[in-house]
Amino acid sequence: xxxxxxxxxxxxxxxxxxxxxxxxxxxxxxxxxxxxxxxxxxxxxxxxxxxxxxxxxxxxxxxxxxxxxxxxxxxxxxxxxxxxxxxxxxxxxxxxxxxxxxxxxxxxxxxxxxxxxxxxxxxxxxxxxxxxxxxxxxxxxxxxxxxxxxxxxxxxxxxxxxxxxxxxxxxxxxxxxxxxxxxxxxxxxxxxxxxxxxxxxxxxxxxxxxxxxxxxxxxxxxxxxxxxxxxxxxxxxxxxxxxxxxxxxxxxxxxxxxxxxxxxxxxxxxxxxxxxxxxxxxxxxxxxxxxxxxxxxxxxxxxxxxxxxxxxxxxxxxxxxxxxxxxxxxxxxxxxxxxxxxxxxxxxxxxxxxxxxxxxxxxxxxxxxxxxxxxxxxxxxxxxxxxxxxxxxxxxxxxxxxxxxxxxxxxxxxxxxxxxxxxxxxxxxxxxxxxxxxxxxxxxxxxxxxxxxxxxxxxxxxxxxxxxxxxxxxxxxxxxxxxxxxxxxxxxxxxxxxxxxxxxxxxxxxxxxxxxxxxxxxxxxxxxxxxxxxxxxxxxxxxxxxxxxxxxxxxxxxxxxxxxxxxxxxxxxxxxxxxxxxxxxxxxxx
Amino acid sequence: xxxxxxxxxxxxxxxxxxxxxxxxxxxxxxxxxxxxxxxxxxxxxxxxxxxxxxxxxxxxxxxxxxxxxxxxxxxxxxxxxxxxxxxxxxxxxxxxxxxxxxxxxxxxxxxxxxxxxxxxxxxxxxxxxxxxxxxxxxxxxxxxxxxxxxxxxxxxxxxxxxxxxxxxxxxxxxxxxxxxxxxxxxxxxxxxxxxxxxxxxxxxxxxxxxxxxxxxxxxxxxxxxxxxxxxxxxxxxxxxxxxxxxxxxxxxxxxxxxxxxxxxxxxxxxxxxxxxxxxxxxxxxxxxxxxxxxxxxxxxxxxxxxxxxxxxxxxxxxxxxxxxxxxxxxxxxxxxxxxxxxxx
Numbered sequence: 005x006x007x008x009x010x011x012x013x014x015x016x017x018x019x020x021x022x023x024x025x026x027x028x029x030x031x032x033x034x035x036x037x038x039x040x041x042x043x044x045x046x047x048x049x050x051x052x053x054x055x056x057x058x059x060x061x062x063x064x065x066x067x068x069x070x071x072x073x074x075x076x077x078x079x080x081x082x083x084x085x086x087x088x089x090x091x092x093x094x095x096x097x098x099x100x101x102x103x104x105x106x107x108x109x110x111x112x113x114x115x116x117x118x119x120x121x122x123x124x125x126x127x128x129x130x131x132x133x134x135x136x137x138x139x140x141x142x143x144x145x146x147x148x149x150x151x152x153x154x155x156x157x158x159x160x161x162x163x164x165x166x167x168x169x170x171x172x173x174x175x176x177x178x179x180x181x182x183x184x185x186x187x188x189x190x191x192x193x194x195x196x197x198x199x200x201x202x203x204x205x206x207x208x209x210x211x212x213x214x215x216x217x218x219x220x221x222x223x224x225x226x227x228x229x230x231x232x233x234x235x236x237x238x239x240x241x242x243x244x245x246x247x248x249x250x251x252x253x254x255x256x257x258x259x260x261x262x263x264x265x266x267x268x269x270x271x272x273x274x275x276x277x278x279x280x281x282x283x284x285x286x287x288x289x290x291x292x293x294x295x296x297x298x299x300x301x302x303x304x305x306x307x308x309x310x311x312x313x314x315x316x317x318x319x320x321x322x323x324x325x326x327x328x329x330x331x332x333x334x335x336x337x338x339x340x341x342x343x344x345x346x347x348x349x350x351x352x353x354x355x356x357x358x359x360x361x362x363x364x365x366x367x368x369x370x371x372x373x374x375x376x377x378x379x380x381x382x383x384x385x386x387x388x389x390x391x392x393x394x395x396x397x398x399x400x401x402x403x404x405x406x407x408x409x410x411x412x413x414x415x416x417x418x419x420x421x422x423x424x425x426x427x428x429x430x431x432x433x434x435x436x437x438x439x440x441x442x443x444x445x446x447x448x449x450x451x452x453x454x455x456x457x458x459x460x461x462x463x464x465x466x467x468x469x470x471x472x473x474x475x476x477x478x479x480x481x482x483x484x485x486x487x488x489x490x491x492x493x494x495x496x497x498x499x500x501x502x503x504x505x506x507x508x509x510x511x512x513x514x515x516x517x518x519x520x521x522x523x524x525x526x527x528x529x530x531x532x533x534x535x536x537x538x539x540x541x542x543x544x545x546x547x548x549x550x551x552x553x554x555x556x557x558x559x560x561x562x563x564x565x566x567x568x569x570x571x572x573x574x575x576x577x578x579x580x581x582x583x584x585x586x587x588x589x590x591x592x593x594x
Numbered sequence: 595x596x597x598x599x600x601x602x603x604x605x606x607x608x609x610x611x612x613x614x615x616x617x618x619x620x621x622x623x624x625x626x627x628x629x630x631x632x633x634x635x636x637x638x639x640x641x642x643x644x645x646x647x648x649x650x651x652x653x654x655x656x657x658x659x660x661x662x663x664x665x666x667x668x669x670x671x672x673x674x675x676x677x678x679x680x681x682x683x684x685x686x687x688x689x690x691x692x693x694x695x696x697x698x699x700x701x702x703x704x705x706x707x708x709x710x711x712x713x714x715x716x717x718x719x720x721x722x723x724x725x726x727x728x729x730x731x732x733x734x735x736x737x738x739x740x741x742x743x744x745x746x747x748x749x750x751x752x753x754x755x756x757x758x759x760x761x762x763x764x765x766x767x768x769x770x771x772x773x774x775x776x777x778x779x780x781x782x783x784x785x786x787x788x789x790x791x792x793x794x795x796x797x798x799x800x801x802x803x804x805x806x807x808x809x810x811x812x813x814x815x816x817x818x819x820x821x822x823x824x825x826x827x828x829x830x831x832x833x834x835x836x837x838x839x840x841x842x843x844x845x846x847x848x849x850x851x852x853x854x855x856x857x858x859x860x861x862x863x864x865x866x867x868x869x870x871x872x873x874x875x876x877x878x879x880x881x882x883x884x885x886x887x888x889x890x891x892x893x894x895x896x897x898x899x900x901x902x903x904x905x906x907x908x909x910x911x912x913x914x915x916x917x918x919x920x921x922x923x924x925x926x927x928x929x930x931x932x933x934x935x936x937x938x
Contacts, residue, residue, distance in 0.1 A: 201786045388808070388812075392823045392825075
């Protein structure tokens, strides 16, 4: 994995080589840092989310907060922003001791936060979103001067966005700019950014970094929460690394390496990629020809003429910015979405009109990216969830009466085989909602990866899992591959795709814009395709890149990023969350 | 977990105390001695066999409609229409008994109850179909269907079902051979109570032990998850709605055949609405419904006795029931919110 992080690092470094020098030249004010958090401690029902954490941020500094999922980054920032109150510890801001009881207090003092999931009202304009909740004291809304001020701020920091356009019409990158404008409009000196690049393409990310550098040059302090090492190397001045709720180290970015960061973050060196590649057989198992899917009551297509083949013993990776049709593709294959056009065959049999249940019986398994809503019934027990696919088959059902004993036998075996840990003493009778994410995922694996499975559609199977569980899932997928099963692996994690897949298909706006063999795939190529630049254009960009001297690269990259803005007015990528996380009504899919 | 249980007990005690204090205040306001009122209340229930029997007479339709609501709530189908389904069941079963005079009594009873089940079920099915097909809120549709059902009965007892010998809007008396036996005279307890008890066991078995119940539960907990794993959401909502309406329809039939022995307006006594509360308080558990329904019936019998003996309005009890429900639901909301905060 660190090899791949190195990859990303290289790419981003190439983009921004010139800019990184800023780090050293920005002047720092002497004396008190802008923010100091001392010995912050916070526990949730007896478990420490933060334990004696210190953090200090200077004005004009980009400070990265690094850590795995659950390391306590978000809790710490929520305490700073007044969402939680610390059990112990003190916060000093601009030299004064402060206590924030609500985000309002924090904002009043000049601290702003951009959350991972944007909090914009989609049906309102950019302007209205920005002044929302602000000018309530005045009797008349002064839209004109507000718009003028927004334009001024936008110009100053390069946050180009039209105040009059509706949020629902904006791309994810633009929405993020609105969020930042919203914060700046409130005169903050310290910005907290929670996983800001999660939804951006590499090219959009670079644009975003330019904005951060401008903010920094104006003397703003910035805290950026992330677990992407390459980005930390590219943008930050200093890093604080959290592990298990404690601040384990504080480093100056210029004096460290991604390898060192990852070692601190994980607490050990990562194993080198050891996956085997055997298993690929030329026989095509699943084939999609010209498959399209229209959105309900709209002409827009969420899948447009997708043609794909998945071979026996192959892991086919699907890359793309979230919301570009990956979820729809998974749901068409598994039968959850039925009204597709085109033909789809599995082991030579046309799948048209075959239900989710029958498809599962024919060997099509599904690990959804939204395990809480799609894959599990959280309020049911482990046993009930294990038999969710075949509760109505022998031996679990006789004459419509459930045989709990048989079901519990199977659940018990699953617990053993997949090393599922249930919290507490109830074992297989534990409600799934009481278990950790990793163990929930293992329950799904135990149900979906059976001997009868022939194709596993795995969508973001390691999202939110810790390193151990992630490795378990990866090994399990590779095992299936070596047994001659096929896997469709949808992931936003390019490292994961590059290390597991035989081939990688990239989706943009509901289309497959390119399929790369692993040998020829790298982060740069995938990144361009993810932004909607087609294969040929990407090749051109690459040739240009090779021809031009090092210094010219950032412009080049930005040019292709601009291009992607023009390619993508289709709208699909404007809804990252809608297609990804949110649950849909059952009636919709049934 | 243990801490949680202790908190629960404390809360329940709090709710009981609040209720008792309010009750005392209300009784004093209506000009009576609380102690005496309390005495009358319990004497009404336990004082004589008649009163005690009345508890089960009143509980019978409450159990059936309560069960009905709980089945629907389990899939997330918010059936507010038990009242209308009750009326439709009562109406059609009366028609069957009055018109199929050639059929021997016991068979006619079975036919009448079956008819009640089917019409009640169909009445709920209308709402279920509209929800499944057009995504119209079942709450609105079932409420509207209540008005239609109630007024259909009003029309019936004034026209084609009106007692030809009388002049008030009610049907002719059912012949004794086609009514449910009162086996514990002088009380009005009738064999319908066994039907209600059987229904409790049946629903419990169906929900907990069968694949049908498993599907219904899965759909109720997580529609999307059920659909993604090949369980039909529409099928299960329709099934649970029909079963729910059917049970309410049976309650209507049983009330006609066992208690009133004729069809008249206002026959439900609002039990289709009380059923919603019962189901909520019983958290949709069949045996919980049984206990809660009997409790509600007892409250109502006791309140009536209080009103008769001392002129204290029986409405006080309804008032208190409303307050208890609010307190309990408020508590649930409070905990859910706390849990959400903690979970973040």
